[in-house]
Amino acid sequence: MIRLSTSDPAFDRDFTALVNARREVDADVARDVRTIVASVRDEGDAALAAFTQKFDGHDLHATGWRIENSEWIAAYEALAPDLRAALDLAAARIAAYHEKQKPADSDTTDSAGVRLGARWNAIEAAGIYIPGGRAAYPSSVLMNAIPARVAGVERLVMVTPTPKGEINPLVLAAAHIAGVDEVWRVGGAQAVAALAYGTQRIGAVDVITGPGNAWVAEAKRQLYGLVGIDMVAGPSEIVVVADGKNDPAWIAADLLSQSEHDPTSQSILFTDDAAFADAVAEAVDLQIGLLSTAKTARESWDTNGAIIVTATLEEAIPLVDRLAPEHLELACDDPQTLFDRVRHAGSVFLGRHTPEAIGDYVAGPNHVLPTGRRARFASGLSVLDFMKRTSFLQLDPASLAAIGPAAVALAETEGLPAHAKSVALRL
Amino acid sequence: MIRLSTSDPAFDRDFTALVNARREVDADVARDVRTIVASVRDEGDAALAAFTQKFDGHDLHATGWRIENSEWIAAYEALAPDLRAALDLAAARIAAYHEKQKPADSDTTDSAGVRLGARWNAIEAAGIYIPGGRAAYPSSVLMNAIPARVAGVERLVMVTPTPKGEINPLVLAAAHIAGVDEVWRVGGAQAVAALAYGTQRIGAVDVITGPGNAWVAEAKRQLYGLVGIDMVAGPSEIVVVADGKNDPAWIAADLLSQSEHDPTSQSILFTDDAAFADAVAEAVDLQIGLLSTAKTARESWDTNGAIIVTATLEEAIPLVDRLAPEHLELACDDPQTLFDRVRHAGSVFLGRHTPEAIGDYVAGPNHVLPTGRRARFASGLSVLDFMKRTSFLQLDPASLAAIGPAAVALAETEGLPAHAKSVALRL
Numbered sequence: 014m015i016r017l018s019t020s021d022p023a024f025d026r027d028f029t030a031l032v033n034a035r036r037e038v039d040a041d042v043a044r045d046v047r048t049i050v051a052s053v054r055d056e057g058d059a060a061l062a063a064f065t066q067k068f069d070g071h072d073l074h075a076t077g078w079r080i081e082n083s084e085w086i087a088a089y090e091a092l093a094p095d096l097r098a099a100l101d102l103a104a105a106r107i108a109a110y111h112e113k114q115k116p117a118d119s120d121t122t123d124s125a126g127v128r129l130g131a132r133w134n135a136i137e138a139a140g141i142y143i144p145g146g147r148a149a150y151p152s153s154v155l156m157n158a159i160p161a162r163v164a165g166v167e168r169l170v171m172v173t174p175t176p177k178g179e180i181n182p183l184v185l186a187a188a189h190i191a192g193v194d195e196v197w198r199v200g201g202a203q204a205v206a207a208l209a210y211g212t213q214r215i216g217a218v219d220v221i222t223g224p225g226n227a228w229v230a231e232a233k234r235q236l237y238g239l240v241g242i243d244m245v246a247g248p249s250e251i252v253v254v255a256d257g258k259n260d261p262a263w264i265a266a267d268l269l270s271q272s273e274h275d276p277t278s279q280s281i282l283f284t285d286d287a288a289f290a291d292a293v294a295e296a297v298d299l300q301i302g303l304l305s306t307a308k309t310a311r312e313s314w315d316t317n318g319a320i321i322v323t324a325t326l327e328e329a330i331p332l333v334d335r336l337a338p339e340h341l342e343l344a345c346d347d348p349q350t351l352f353d354r355v356r357h358a359g360s361v362f363l364g365r366h367t368p369e370a371i372g373d374y375v376a377g378p379n380h381v382l383p384t385g386r387r388a389r390f391a392s393g394l395s396v397l398d399f400m401k402r403t404s405f406l407q408l409d410p411a412s413l414a415a416i417g418p419a420a421v422a423l424a425e426t427e428g429l430p431a432h433a434k435s436v437a438l439r440l
Numbered sequence: 441m442i443r444l445s446t447s448d449p450a451f452d453r454d455f456t457a458l459v460n461a462r463r464e465v466d467a468d469v470a471r472d473v474r475t476i477v478a479s480v481r482d483e484g485d486a487a488l489a490a491f492t493q494k495f496d497g498h499d500l501h502a503t504g505w506r507i508e509n510s511e512w513i514a515a516y517e518a519l520a521p522d523l524r525a526a527l528d529l530a531a532a533r534i535a536a537y538h539e540k541q542k543p544a545d546s547d548t549t550d551s552a553g554v555r556l557g558a559r560w561n562a563i564e565a566a567g568i569y570i571p572g573g574r575a576a577y578p579s580s581v582l583m584n585a586i587p588a589r590v591a592g593v594e595r596l597v598m599v600t601p602t603p604k605g606e607i608n609p610l611v612l613a614a615a616h617i618a619g620v621d622e623v624w625r626v627g628g629a630q631a632v633a634a635l636a637y638g639t640q641r642i643g644a645v646d647v648i649t650g651p652g653n654a655w656v657a658e659a660k661r662q663l664y665g666l667v668g669i670d671m672v673a674g675p676s677e678i679v680v681v682a683d684g685k686n687d688p689a690w691i692a693a694d695l696l697s698q699s700e701h702d703p704t705s706q707s708i709l710f711t712d713d714a715a716f717a718d719a720v721a722e723a724v725d726l727q728i729g730l731l732s733t734a735k736t737a738r739e740s741w742d743t744n745g746a747i748i749v750t751a752t753l754e755e756a757i758p759l760v761d762r763l764a765p766e767h768l769e770l771a772c773d774d775p776q777t778l779f780d781r782v783r784h785a786g787s788v789f790l791g792r793h794t795p796e797a798i799g800d801y802v803a804g805p806n807h808v809l810p811t812g813r814r815a816r817f818a819s820g821l822s823v824l825d826f827m828k829r830t831s832f833l834q835l836d837p838a839s840l841a842a843i844g845p846a847a848v849a850l851a852e853t854e855g856l857p858a859h860a861k862s863v864a865l866r867l
Contacts, residue, residue, distance in 0.1 A: 096853055099846035106843070110556060113546060128790075129537060129804055134783050136817045150854050183853060219817040238661065238672030241817035245665030263865050269858035304857050352832065356561050363555075363834035366866055370859040371835060374847040377556055378831035390563045390646040390668035392829035402819035404805035405779065407790035408798060416533070419526035420801040426523055426610060427577050430731050431696035432797040438690050439793055 014294070014318035018287075019328060031281075031319060032335050032386070046202045046231045053206035058213045064203040069145075071178040073198060078214055080185065080196040088185035096183070103375040104155055104190045110377030111163045114396040126412035131404045135165035136241070138216065139399055140208035141193075142223035142233075143184055145174035145200055151187035152373060156380050156394065157223045157243075158191035164399035169193050170218055172208060174200020200225075202232035209236040220399060222381070243394050247385035248277035251369055252336055252358075254329050254351065255293075255344040257286030259365060265296035267342060270370050272313035273306035279317040281336070283329035290320045330354045337388040340369045359388045413439055441721070441745035445714075446755060458708075458746060459762050459813070473629045473658040480633035485640045491630040496572075498605040500625060505641055507612065507623040515612035523610070530802040531582050531617045537804030538590045541823040553839035558831045562592035563668070565643065566826055567635035568620075569650035569660075570611055572601035572627055578614035579800060583807050583821065584650045584670075585618035591826035596620050597645055599635060601627020627652075629659035636663040647826060649808070670821050674812035675704035678796055679763055679785075681756050681778065682720075682771040684713030686792060692723035694769060697797050699740035700733035706744040708763070710756035717747045757781045764815040767796045786815045840866055 017027050052060040062073045092100070120130035141157040143149065154171070161169050171188055173180065175198045188196055197215055199207060205225075211217030221233055222243035233242045251271040255264050268280035284290050297318075301310050323329045326345055333341060337357035345351065348363035355361060359382030362369050373380045381394035408416075417436045424432035444454050479487040489500045516524070547557035568584040570576065581598070588596050598615055600607065602625045615623055624642055626634060632652075638644030648660055649670035660669045678698040682691050695707035711717050724745075728737050750756045753772055760768060764784035772778065775790035782788060786809030789796050800807045808821035835843075844863045851859035 095845075095849050099849040102843065102846045103850065109550070114558075116543075119540060123536070123804075127803060131541075131805070137783075152850055152854065234665065237664065238814070241814075260865070263862070266858055266862035266865055270856070270862045273856055273858045300858070300861070305855065306857060310858065348834070355830070356564075358830050361830055361832040363832060364836070366837055366840045367833050367835045368862040368866060370851060370856075370862045371840065371844065371847050372831075372833055373859060374850045375843045376554060376833050376835075377550075378558070378833060382831075383828075387665070387668075388828065388830070390828055393831055395829070397824075401810075401815065401817055402822070403782070403785050403788055403815070404799075404809075404820055405788040405790060406794050406799055406803050406805060407775070408794045408803075409791070410793055413793045413798065416529065416802045417798065418522075419529045420798050422522050422526040423530065423579060423801045424797060427579065428732065429697070429700055429797075430733060431693055431700045431727070431737065432800060434727070435690070435693035435697045435795040435797045438687070438693055439795060 014314055014320065016290070016320050018322040019324060028321070028332060042227050042231050043235075046228055046235060049202040050206040050232060050235060053203050053212065054210045061199055061203050061207055061212060064201065065199055068201050069174045069176050071175065076175070076178040076198060078197060080180065080198060085185040085189035085196065088182035089189040091182065092186050099375070100151060100155070100187060100190055103152065104159060106375055106377040107155055107159045108163060111160045111379070111396050115163065116397065116400065125415045126409060127416065128407040129405065131402050133400050133402050135400050136219040137166070138168040138170065138218040139166045140170045140172060140218035140221045142205060142221065142225050142229055143171055143173040144225055145176055145180065149173070149181035149184050151181075151183040152380065153224055154184055154187035154193070155191050158188070158193050160379065160394060160396045161399045162192045164396045166399050168216070168218070170195045170197070170208065170215070172197045172199050172204040174198070174204070202228045205229055205232035205236060209240045222394060222398065224381070241398070243381060243398055244383060244387065244391055248279065249274050249384055250279040250338050251340040251342065252281045252283065252333055252338040253342040253344060254283045254326055254333065255289070255342070256284065256326060256346070257289035258346070259289070259344050261289065261292035261296040262300070263365070263368070264293050264344060265300050267368050268293070268297060268318065269300055269304065269310050269314070270368070271340070272310040272318065273304060274309070274313070276309055276312040276316065278313045280314065281319045281321065281338070283321045283323055283326070283332065285323050285326050287322050290322050294320060326351060327354070333358065337386045339382045339384045339388065340372075342367070342369055357388045359383045359393055441741055441747065443717070443747050445749040446751060455748070455759060469654050469658050473655055473662060476629040477633040477659060477662060480630050480639065481637045488626055488630050488634055488639060491628065492626055495628050496601045496603050498602065503602070503605040503625060505624060507607065507625060512612040512616035512623065515609035516616040518609065519613050526802070527578060527582070527614060527617055530579065531586060533802055533804040534582055534586045535590060538587045538806070538823050542590065543824065543827065543829070552842045553836060554843065555834040556832065558829050560827050560829050562827050563646040564593070565595040565597065565645040566593045567597045567599060567645035567648045569632060569648065569652050569656055570598055570600040571652055572603055572607065576600070576608035576611050578610040579807065580651055581611055581614035581620070582618050585615070585620050587806065587821060587823045588826045589619045591823045593826050595643070595645070597622045597624070597635065597642070599624045599626050599631040601625070601631070629655045632656055632659035632663060636667045649821060649825065651808070668825070670808060670825055671810060671814065671818055675706065676701050676811055677706040677765050678767040678769065679708045679710065679760055679765040680769040680771060681710045681753055681760065682716070682769070683711065683753060683773070684716035685773070686716070686771050688716065688719035688723040689727070690792070690795070691720050691771060692727050694795050695720070695724060695745065696727055696731065696737050696741070697795070698767070699737040699745065700731060701736070701740070703736055703739040703743065705740045707741065708746040708748065708765075710748050710750055710753070710759065712750050712753050714749050717749050721747060753778060754781070760785065764813045766809045766811045766815065767799075769794070769796055784815045786810045786820055
């Protein structure tokens, strides 16, 4: 963890280094992924089975390729009542939030008599990637599948690696709740390629979303354009802006809730109170050893954590904008005033009683958010990622007479005579 | 040009081949682009000057790096009155259409007492790529720059190669009309890299849009994630669905308006009238030789053109959906009935008096549209490409008590104790 203060003479240099530090793994996976993707494109299921044997250690022909709906229902019915209620509550709230994202069509006729508008349609098929093993999160199933379902996607396909054939029943239960249509026991770059190209068994999809390791992320990046993808995702991060009136233990827990995800995760505290900064640092040290995730959390906090003391909370906001964090907590008396001045953040959590983790699970907004400063230009996952817009025009002889001559003039000056002629013939 | 009929026994096979035919150049540009991008990242303006000398044949230090505002104004003032009026009309109509795309923020408190919503902000800086030389189109400047301006982007940077130092004054005039802030004399993959990383002279941007050759497209694809991009673009295409009551010359001109763009462009006619199909084919042959773009148009039409006879116009619609064309004309008495059944198309032109070219210039909707079957999942360029959404949440002790326990249960089952603790401490 580094400590900075805006009053340090070297602050600008040190903060710029923090902003520019790359936490993303630069492993040379691109070449391996190209090979895997080409194999699946050319050989389909045979390649998929071979890579699954190699990387996940099981024989798809023995374990079965697809996990049947009856297994998901069984997993759902076997849930402890409080967990079932929690997943049902989360699903209902996520659906309600995303329902409001559905865009409106437009269809108007302007003063020149030109009818013009736009119509939104759902994509036909979406694929969601859900990691297996340690990071098999039912919340990821809900967050990726429900926006697709709300958008109106007809075919919702989930792929998930099942190392040695094993799968987390909570993930299956979440697939059942979220209304997934197919679940396939495949993962890695090979599963992403199968979704993009289609194989003998797995039908191709139009959009692929969902979290994954560096191979999965690189496969999505390489296949972007053949299919739509959600985003290029990196390690998760939180920035907390807190005054000295917070309980240090609460803020320490918030910081650790990102640190425990991955050694590359980042947690940053801005505060205007140096004594509070000390108290939070102590509370982190106290809590961290008690976590079952202590090893990961400690590596992340030691390597990427930061506490920055500012003269005022307001002074933190332009610095936050430079970080453009995935998650931003504003833990102070009047968070709205600060929030009004924030421009770049994936999701913002206002006030002392809004820990970031509430947004990871049950609040409603999506937890798939832009990382690595991408909140400067990207948004969290939404219904729009599973829809597309068709614009349309309709002119009649009068409206074409009104605006057509301008089109002819421009087409001629651009050296496109057939463009000009197609309008001029109708004038 | 190929002729197909849905009554042919081999139609399914032949049409599937047409759908799957790749018209995109498979040149191995990726490696060259990686080299260029890395050079500009590491060496900045020195690399930019060297590549410009090599590819565009001029010395940036001699010609100047930047084209000053006074030159754009001079270009605008030197426009012939009808051209100036045409560009002004186009700009006003494009701005009016895109103004309606601005998304609404949301901010509500639900029955559990949870405040939740989303706020849209413009990105700070956008870069638009405008090709130089033969395909230097002022309409591209308007179509890329105006949505950015409407979104509220503060800094709008245009890059355009000026082969041997020359630039099309119409492009400069369009930059002036569209409210561009900076114009730089650089192009190719090196210009895209300069926009993404920034150099000593050119400040980095957040989103890069605009048409370009295979090198430009590949550079955008490689830099996607560091910056936002509009889309992976391929050769343009038109599908016309027309009954036998159309003037064959009009429909021929519409088909040729795509063919003349590039040898890889594609024009396809669906009609329920075999005699009309013959008449259009003849009209194409008659018109094509008269075009100044004859060579390109003929190569495109001969290689990629198609005329498909169907039993009814309705029969064409599912076939159109499989093609998911960039442009779709519905030239018949009741285009709305057909349009209601279309799902995948970038932009649709309804009725006999709506040639596609009217949408290229002055109608208002954007002419930057998904190609190569990407209308299955992608949309045309819009204000949304220059904005991003921040979700937000605010809970109080009562609302956290209502939904917090479910978050604790889910965090615990996912093995994330700090997530659970950050909520539980506040309950």
